[in-house]
Amino acid sequence: GDSVTQMEGPVTLSEEAFLTINCTYTATGYPSLFWYVQYPGEGLQLLLKATKADDKGSNKGFEATYRKETTSFHLEKGSVQVSDSAVYFCALSSNDYKLSFGAGTTVTVRA
Amino acid sequence: SAVISQKPSRDICQRGTSLTIQCQVDSQVTMMFWYRQQPGQSLTLIATANQGSEATYESGFVIDKFPISRPNLTFSTLTVSNMSPEDSSIYLCSTRAGLDTGELFFGEGSRLTVL
Numbered sequence: 001g002d003s004v005t006q007m008e009g010p011v012t013l014s015e016e017a018f019l020t021i022n023c024t025y026t027a028t029g030y031p032s033l034f035w036y037v038q039y040p041g042e043g044l045q046l047l048l049k050a051t052k053a054d055d056k057g058s059n060k061g062f063e064a065t066y067r068k069e070t071t072s073f074h075l076e077k078g079s080v081q082v083s084d085s086a087v088y089f090c091a092l093s094s095n096d097y098k099l100s101f102g103a104g105t106t107v108t109v110r111a
Numbered sequence: 112s113a114v115i116s117q118k119p120s121r122d123i124c125q126r127g128t129s130l131t132i133q134c135q136v137d138s139q140v141t142m143m144f145w146y147r148q149q150p151g152q153s154l155t156l157i158a159t160a161n162q163g164s165e166a167t168y169e170s171g172f173v174i175d176k177f178p179i180s181r182p183n184l185t186f187s188t189l190t191v192s193n194m195s196p197e198d199s200s201i202y203l204c205s206t207r208a209g210l211d212t213g214e215l216f217f218g219e220g221s222r223l224t225v226l
Contacts, residue, residue, distance in 0.1 A: 043115075043220050044217040102153060
C-alpha cells in the first residue's frame with residue numbers, strides 16, 4: 001500500500017539557517033504529494049503541493065520538488081525564521097484520493 | 112477554500128463515557144473525513160462520511176466505537192464511545208478541496224483527554 005517515510009525529528013535550528021526535511025514515498029500509480037504544516041495550537045494547513053513528476057511546489061519561502069526517479073519530495077527553506085517553528089507532515093494521495101501521512105517532523109527555530 | 116469549525120475544541124472526559132464531536136463546513140461538500148492524531152503520532156484516517164449513506168471505516172476502526180452521522184452536506188458528527196485513556200487524541204474533521212484532488216482542508220481539531 002501507499003506509505004510515506006519522513007525524516008524523524010525533532011529538528012532545532014537557529015534563525016536564518018537552512019532547513020531540509022527528507023520525505024520519500026511508496027505508491028502505486030502517480031500520486032500527488034503534499035506538505036502540511038501544523039503551527040502550535042492550530043490545525044493542519046496545506047503548505048505546498050505537487051501533482052506530477054518534476055513539479056516544484058513553493059510557498060512562504062519553502063520549496064519541494066517531486067522526484068519520481070528517487071520517489072522523494074524533500075522540503076527545503078533557505079533561511080528559517082522563528083515563526084517557522086511547527087510540525088511538518090509529508091503526505092501523498094493516490095488514485096482513490098485518500099491521504100497517507102508521514103510521521104511528522106517537529107521543527108524548532110531559535111532566535 | 113472551505114472553513115471548517117469543530118466543537119468542542121478540547122475536553123476532559125471520564126473513562127467509560129462517550130463524547131460527540133461536531134464538524135461544520137461553510138459550504139456544501141460531498142465527502143467529509145475524520146482523522147485521529149494520537150500524541151506524538153501522525154494522522155490516521157478513521158472513516159469517510161458521505162451524506163445519505165453509511166460511513167466507510169478504515170481498518171482498525173468500527174462503527175460501534177466511532178459512530179458517525181452525516182445528516183446534510185455541511186455537517187457531520189463523530190462520537191467516541193466508551194472512552195478509555197487510549198482514546199486521548201486530537202480528532203480532526205476534513206474535507207476535500209475538489210473532486211479530483213487529495214488536497215484536504217482541516218478543522219482545528221478536538222483535543223480529547225480521557226482520565
